[in-house]
Amino acid sequence: MMTNAVSHYFRSSIGRKHLVAITGLLLCGFLVGHLSGNFLLMVGPDAFNLYAHKLMSLGPLLYVIESALAFIFILHLYLAIRLNLENKKAGGKYQMKKWTGRGITVMSATMPYTGVILLIFLILHLKNLKFGTHYNIEVDGIQMRDLYRTTLEYFQNPLNVALYVVSMTAAALHTAHGFGSAFQSLGLNHPKYSKIIKNLSYLYAVLIGGGFAFLSVWAYLKGV
Amino acid sequence: MASTNNMTLNLKIWRQKNNNSDGKLVDYRVENVSPDMSFLEMIDVLNEQLVKKGEDRIAFDHDCREGICGMCSMMINGKAHGGYKNTTTCQVHMRLYKDGDTIVVEPFRASAFPVIKDLVVDRSAIDKVMASGGYISANTGNAPDANSILIPKPIADEAMDAAACIGCGACVASCPNGSGMLFMGAKVSQLALLPQGSVESPKRAMNMVQTHDVLGFGNCTTHAECEATCPKGISIEHIARMNREYLKAAFTYNEKKRSEGGA
Amino acid sequence: MGFNLDSKTPTGPLSEKWEKHKFEMKRVNPANKRKFTVIVVGTGLAGGSAAATLAELGYNVLSFCVQDSPRRAHSIAAQGGINAAKNYPNDGDSVKNLFYDTIKGGDYRSREANVYRLAEVSNNIIDQMVSQGVPFAREYGGYLDNRSFGGAQVSRTFYARGQTGQQLLLGAYSGMMKMVAKGKIKQFSRREMMDLVIVNGKARGIIVRNLITGELERYAADAVLLCSGGYGNVFYLSTNAKASNASAAWRCYKRGAGFANPCFTQIHPTCIPVHGDYQSKLTLMSESLRNDGRVWVPKKPNDNRKASEIPEDERDYYLERVYPSFGNLAPRDVSSRQAKFRCDEGLGVGPTKQAVYLDFRDAIKRDGRDTIAGRYGNLFEMYERITGENPYETPMMIYPAVHYTMGGLWVDYNLQSTIPGLHVLGEANFSDHGANRLGASALMQGLADGYFVAPYTIGNYLASTTLEKVSTEDNAFKDAEQAVMLQTTKLLSIKGKRSATDFHKALGHYMWDYVGMSRNEAGLKKAIDGIRKLKEEFWQDVNVPGDAGNFNIELHTAARVADFLELGELMALDALERNESCGGHFREEYQTPDNEARRDDEHFTHAAVWEYTGSGSSPIRHKEELAFENVKLATRSYK
Ligand SMILES: Cc1cc2nc3c(=O)[nH]c(=O)nc-3n(C[C@H](O)[C@H](O)[C@H](O)COP(=O)(O)OP(=O)(O)OC[C@H]3O[C@@H](n4cnc5c(N)ncnc54)[C@H](O)[C@@H]3O)c2cc1C
Ligand code: HEM
Ligand code: HEM
Ligand code: SF4
Ligand code: F3S
Ligand code: FES
Numbered sequence A: 001m002m003t004n005a006v007s008h009y010f011r012s013s014i015g016r017k018h019l020v021a022i023t024g025l026l027l028c029g030f031l032v033g034h035l036s037g038n039f040l041l042m043v044g045p046d047a048f049n050l051y052a053h054k055l056m057s058l059g060p061l062l063y064v065i066e067s068a069l070a071f072i073f074i075l076h077l078y079l080a081i082r083l084n085l086e087n088k089k090a091g092g093k094y095q096m097k098k099w100t101g102r103g104i105t106v107m108s109a110t111m112p113y114t115g116v117i118l119l120i121f122l123i124l125h126l127k128n129l130k131f132g133t134h135y136n137i138e139v140d141g142i143q144m145r146d147l148y149r150t151t152l153e154y155f156q157n158p159l160n161v162a163l164y165v166v167s168m169t170a171a172a173l174h175t176a177h178g179f180g181s182a183f184q185s186l187g188l189n190h191p192k193y194s195k196i197i198k199n200l201s202y203l204y205a206v207l208i209g210g211g212f213a214f215l216s217v218w219a220y221l222k223g224v
Numbered sequence B: 001m002a003s004t005n006n007m008t009l010n011l012k013i014w015r016q017k018n019n020n021s022d023g024k025l026v027d028y029r030v031e032n033v034s035p036d037m038s039f040l041e042m043i044d045v046l047n048e049q050l051v052k053k054g055e056d057r058i059a060f061d062h063d064c065r066e067g068i069c070g071m072c073s074m075m076i077n078g079k080a081h082g083g084y085k086n087t088t089t090c091q092v093h094m095r096l097y098k099d100g101d102t103i104v105v106e107p108f109r110a111s112a113f114p115v116i117k118d119l120v121v122d123r124s125a126i127d128k129v130m131a132s133g134g135y136i137s138a139n140t141g142n143a144p145d146a147n148s149i150l151i152p153k154p155i156a157d158e159a160m161d162a163a164a165c166i167g168c169g170a171c172v173a174s175c176p177n178g179s180g181m182l183f184m185g186a187k188v189s190q191l192a193l194l195p196q197g198s199v200e201s202p203k204r205a206m207n208m209v210q211t212h213d214v215l216g217f218g219n220c221t222t223h224a225e226c227e228a229t230c231p232k233g234i235s236i237e238h239i240a241r242m243n244r245e246y247l248k249a250a251f252t253y254n255e256k257k258r259s260e261g262g263a
Numbered sequence C: 001m002g003f004n005l006d007s008k009t010p011t012g013p014l015s016e017k018w019e020k021h022k023f024e025m026k027r028v029n030p031a032n033k034r035k036f037t038v039i040v041v042g043t044g045l046a047g048g049s050a051a052a053t054l055a056e057l058g059y060n061v062l063s064f065c066v067q068d069s070p071r072r073a074h075s076i077a078a079q080g081g082i083n084a085a086k087n088y089p090n091d092g093d094s095v096k097n098l099f100y101d102t103i104k105g106g107d108y109r110s111r112e113a114n115v116y117r118l119a120e121v122s123n124n125i126i127d128q129m130v131s132q133g134v135p136f137a138r139e140y141g142g143y144l145d146n147r148s149f150g151g152a153q154v155s156r157t158f159y160a161r162g163q164t165g166q167q168l169l170l171g172a173y174s175g176m177m178k179m180v181a182k183g184k185i186k187q188f189s190r191r192e193m194m195d196l197v198i199v200n201g202k203a204r205g206i207i208v209r210n211l212i213t214g215e216l217e218r219y220a221a222d223a224v225l226l227c228s229g230g231y232g233n234v235f236y237l238s239t240n241a242k243a244s245n246a247s248a249a250w251r252c253y254k255r256g257a258g259f260a261n262p263c264f265t266q267i268h269p270t271c272i273p274v275h276g277d278y279q280s281k282l283t284l285m286s287e288s289l290r291n292d293g294r295v296w297v298p299k300k301p302n303d304n305r306k307a308s309e310i311p312e313d314e315r316d317y318y319l320e321r322v323y324p325s326f327g328n329l330a331p332r333d334v335s336s337r338q339a340k341f342r343c344d345e346g347l348g349v350g351p352t353k354q355a356v357y358l359d360f361r362d363a364i365k366r367d368g369r370d371t372i373a374g375r376y377g378n379l380f381e382m383y384e385r386i387t388g389e390n391p392y393e394t395p396m397m398i399y400p401a402v403h404y405t406m407g408g409l410w411v412d413y414n415l416q417s418t419i420p421g422l423h424v425l426g427e428a429n430f431s432d433h434g435a436n437r438l439g440a441s442a443l444m445q446g447l448a449d450g451y452f453v454a455p456y457t458i459g460n461y462l463a464s465t466t467l468e469k470v471s472t473e474d475n476a477f478k479d480a481e482q483a484v485m486l487q488t489t490k491l492l493s494i495k496g497k498r499s500a501t502d503f504h505k506a507l508g509h510y511m512w513d514y515v516g517m518s519r520n521e522a523g524l525k526k527a528i529d530g531i532r533k534l535k536e537e538f539w540q541d542v543n544v545p546g547d548a549g550n551f552n553i554e555l556h557t558a559a560r561v562a563d564f565l566e567l568g569e570l571m572a573l574d575a576l577e578r579n580e581s582c583g584g585h586f587r588e589e590y591q592t593p594d595n596e597a598r599r600d601d602e603h604f605t606h607a608a609v610w611e612y613t614g615s616g617s618s619p620i621r622h623k624e625e626l627a628f629e630n631v632k633l634a635t636r637s638y639k
Helices: A002-011 A013-038 A045-056 A060-090 A111-130 A147-154 A158-186 A194-222 B039-052 B124-131 B153-163 B170-174 B181-193 B201-214 B225-229 B237-252 C014-024 C045-057 C095-105 C112-131 C164-181 C247-254 C287-291 C318-322 C332-344 C361-367 C369-387 C442-464 C475-494 C500-514 C521-541 C553-577
Strands: A136-139 A142-145 B007-015 B024-033 B102-106 B115-117 C037-041 C060-064 C155-158 C185-188 C191-199 C202-210 C216-220 C223-226 C265-271 C294-298 C356-359 C396-405 C422-424 C606-611 C620-625
Touching: A002 A013, A002 B201, A002 B237, A013 A045, A013 A060, A013 A158, A013 A194, A013 B201, A013 B237, A045 A136, A045 A142, A045 A147, A060 A111, A111 A147, A111 A158, A147 A194, A158 A194, A158 B237, B024 B039, B039 C500, B124 B181, B124 B201, B124 C164, B153 B181, B153 C164, B170 B181, B170 B225, B181 B201, B181 B225, B181 B237, B201 B237, C014 C112, C037 C045, C037 C202, C045 C060, C045 C164, C045 C185, C045 C442, C095 C112, C112 C164, C112 C442, C164 C185, C164 C442, C191 C216, C191 C247, C191 C475, C191 C553, C202 C223, C202 C475, C216 C475, C223 C247, C223 C442, C247 C422, C247 C553, C265 C287, C265 C332, C287 C369, C294 C318, C294 C332, C318 C332, C332 C356, C332 C396, C361 C369, C422 C442, C475 C521, C475 C553, C500 C521, C500 C553, C521 C553, C553 C606
Parallel strands: B007 B102, C037 C060, C037 C223, C060 C185, C223 C422
Antiparallel strands: A136 A142, B007 B024, C191 C202, C202 C216, C265 C396, C294 C356, C356 C396, C606 C620
16 A cells, blocks of 8 residues: 555656655755855856866766756656646636736746746756866866856857846746745645745745846856 | 616627537627626526527526525636635626626636536536545544534634635636646645544545546646635635645555454 | 324423334344435435435435535525534533423424424534534634524524534535445436325335436435425525525425425525515525614604614614513514514615614724624625625615525424325424524534434334335336426427516515515415416416427426425415414414414414315315423513
8 A cells, every 4th residue: 555655646646746846946956056156156267167176076976966956857847847738738728818916926827938948048058058168277286177268258148148137037937936836835834934935935036046147147247 | 775777788608508519609788787786697687588588598507696505606707706805706796897898708617627508517526526535434423522522723713714615616717727726625624624634634635636636637836826716715725734634645644454354 | 185194203201202212213234224225305404414324324325406516505505503402601501491492482383302302412413513524613722612592592502603504514515425435325416306206105216307418317216305405485585595496395295295384484684685676586694793783763754864864863773672671682583573564664774665774883882893893794794795885884784584494394203204205304394493493403403304313214114114126117207207298398388478587586576475474364365366377377478498408497497486386375375274473474463462473372283284186176284283291382472
């Protein structure tokens, strides 16, 4: 019965929803780390490059972390898209549909779209930065990749900055709903705290979206 | 309460012969509408005119006409029960509309609610979800004295908030995902809050969710449109409680088949 | 023919009758129960609780209702509460007290033994409902809360906000759904019972219309439980839900079930007045409002000033004036009648002059707006939603409306009608409320019947009766179905000029004007005449568009109206024959000099039980004499 219950869980609407929530929250966590790391850009090239290098030299552990991250992304994507397609089928089709203004929000209504924007962004992002031009540099006598240069060069193109600002808006919208929704989905909710969670959600969205957007504009203004 | 029958309204009402045929919006004009009429009384007037002309009246569900039975169900101008706060269709009054308004009326829709005729839909899926666990297994005659189970007032009140659900299905109709989480969450939550009900809580959550999924209801993505149109103001916090119960259940519920033999 | 109106009341002292009876009744052994099938028509408190309990015991239950779900039965609408003799508040209540209040409230026209049993099982009901998760109101210590209700001097009413009926019904419904899942109950929604099938003198099945497809369906069983609710909608306007109908009970009457005291109807004093001829139903405002609201009319007829402009000395607080000791809390029948008297005198208020004020001005002044809002906030909101007026500022307007029917199919102590195998539960029977029902006791009765009485007495019936095998292919079924089909074809073929609702409204006017709160011989005769004519016109001029092979609401309505037309006439006849005033039945000829009801215990201490004798001939009035061995008949006084 035990295994039965668990496997049933992963097939059920709520079970899968829990997974979207958990993976979503993990991604939210990743973004916090990533943003803090990226702020080292503002400290200077050496600090940033050293940080990136440290990460790169984790060796096998890095692969574990990267694969885990990839797995989380893919799982999140897969479940979210599936849920979305199912929901499209389940919902009523009306000749006229209007929202009450007390429930649905732009954020919640656009989750799949902002999600897809994030996906496209991510592909471009990895292609242009992680797999972008490879410069070498020596810091404190160690040879390493000059990721700082790659990044700043990239942002010299205003179109790229625009892409980032748009994508970060999407990220903000996605997390503004997603963060709070994840708590709801997991049942980590209590009448006493639901307002706080909602506000925290907005705060998170603004800080993360604003933070990344700020960095990309900063990089543009900084110049190479 | 002045009965000034002074409004003329243009209605666009969904007509559909039965589940197998296509439907469409049909235009009607109703004159001499009094602001004191209820929305359903306004449609009654239209129906009386149709019947006198020997035409098929507009079929719609209704019964108590005071907001408690959950039978009435219309999408009025794109909103379940008209979208007014804590209001059922039968409690909508014509003073909320103006002379010359055009009003679009459609049935509650969701893939779990097939249309039967015109504005009447089949909501038996709600009963099926309830049958799969929306109860406490207390057979008649088993009960101990009512006061032997003490329940703190705040808990009893919260359970009552959830129990107020009238099973109208507006939550499903207004949810973009056609999800039944609100009415189901309300029941799971009500019974989980009460000591009598918490005994079976894990099993209840598992079974009800399973049935819910099979019947073609969608998932919740926390749009909260259900909460906004729920005529009884049921909070989506009850969905959260159900999610929690479900999580607990999935990982801890364990029932072995044991033989119950005896001498 | 003739009826056997033996009540089968067990002998022995009142308080031991039910125990004794339970001991003496035959039982079906557990293994045999699954061989019996029982039909339960209706899923209200009576039907829902009976279906669940019988299924738990092991019987196969077939359950029917007209709504789209059993949870929507009209019991859902009850607001106030449910009585029980728990004596939790320690105010000296007891089974005996509850029994006595109910008998007195019913103006001594109910059967002692039944009422006593009702009071006895009332406590079990509360236990049962709590264990099923009904969230009754609680005090801070976690104990159940009680409140007081009209006609009682103790607090014995349990409640769940203003939605007690809903919560109880959902409890009964959940018990039912549990057994549906186990396969012991087969539930059929959107089905309307069209006829009772009798085989060898015993009720063995029903014919129902599938309201969606229009098809007629036959169901056979070993016993039939009729739990189809009251017939207040014969007045067209009432506080009953729109689908409440008399048809199921009426068809049983026409198959030989006695109809007892059809004229006993309850008119509730605090309802929102009629506002136009398009009005479809009336809304009850809880009686609890009379705890703080003062009822008044202007002293001057046709006073068109606003209520706030009428000075204190030009107001007549008539309930306080006529009943100094009970004041605004006088019982339902009494308060309703007084409101009618005032309006008849031309003192009514509002655009239709058929309303009186219920004023909270003084209460708000005394306790503050917040306190009053705390007590009645949701009711005030409901009132404002319907009328568009704010009761904090202008007094409410109220008027009496038809609310409950004490009359119904005659049953014996076992709740069996004059047809063996046909048991009648809840508001559909006549049993416990006499000529007037006290607040919060209908819910109690429905659940008592369904949970704690019928499950035993049905067992007794099944165990002690020889039941031949029947099949839905038997002639009795075919004939019954044929008769329904004929009626349907007839209704559809008239294609006249008036809608069924039109006739229903016309019937309602006769009923309200002549068979309503106050009745007299001339009026009743006029009503009988008028209704007969109306019935003839109906069968010549009704228009039922469409056909029988689909979801045809107009056809369902017409069939119900046809039955209401016949029932209305019987009610008038019953009222005409009962030459006394008692409870809700007020005959103007029989009143005291100060307009109070005058009972005639010498001639009318009985239930009038009507026997159908065919469509052309008059029904026969039989009597079940009521013996009062434990209470003394006294004049009800609330002065
Ligand atoms: C507004 C209002 C408030 C009230 N408040 C209170 C209160 O506070 N306390 C109190 O004690 N009482 C109250 N009452 C009275 C009480 O609610 C009813 O008397 C009681 O609920 C009746 O229950 P029932 O089970 O007999 O019938 P109902 O609940 O009326 O159920 C009838 C059932 O029969 C079915 N049915 C009917 N006809 C057919 C047919 N032809 N074929 C198939 N099925 C059929 C229906 O679908 C339904 O399921 C109130 C009544 C009203 C109108
Ligand atoms: C860094 C990236 C991302 C983060 C932080 C993130 C975060 C979240 C969170 C927290 C949720 C809410 C879960 C819940 O309600 O329980 C969510 C839901 C969702 N995400 Fe993402 N997500 C990210 C990327 C994506 C991507 C790339 C897609 C691609 C399509 C996507 C699609 C969705 C969808 C469709 C949902 C479900 C909709 C909903 O619950 O309302 N997300 N996400
Ligand atoms: C101004 C904004 C951003 C900058 C400057 C930035 C910078 C970088 C850089 C330089 C790398 C390469 C790291 C390496 O190869 O070691 C990287 C990797 C990555 N970034 Fe960003 N990033 C930004 C925004 C984002 C956002 C919004 C997301 C998520 C939605 C994101 C997700 C990732 C991921 C998943 C990787 C791969 C990590 C890995 O392989 O370890 N980044 N980013
Ligand atoms: S939760 Fe609200 S909207 Fe949904 S069925 Fe219940 S009362 Fe209706
Ligand atoms: S609207 Fe639908 S998405 Fe969830 S919160 Fe309500 S069920
Ligand atoms: S008709 Fe009962 S809730 Fe509207």
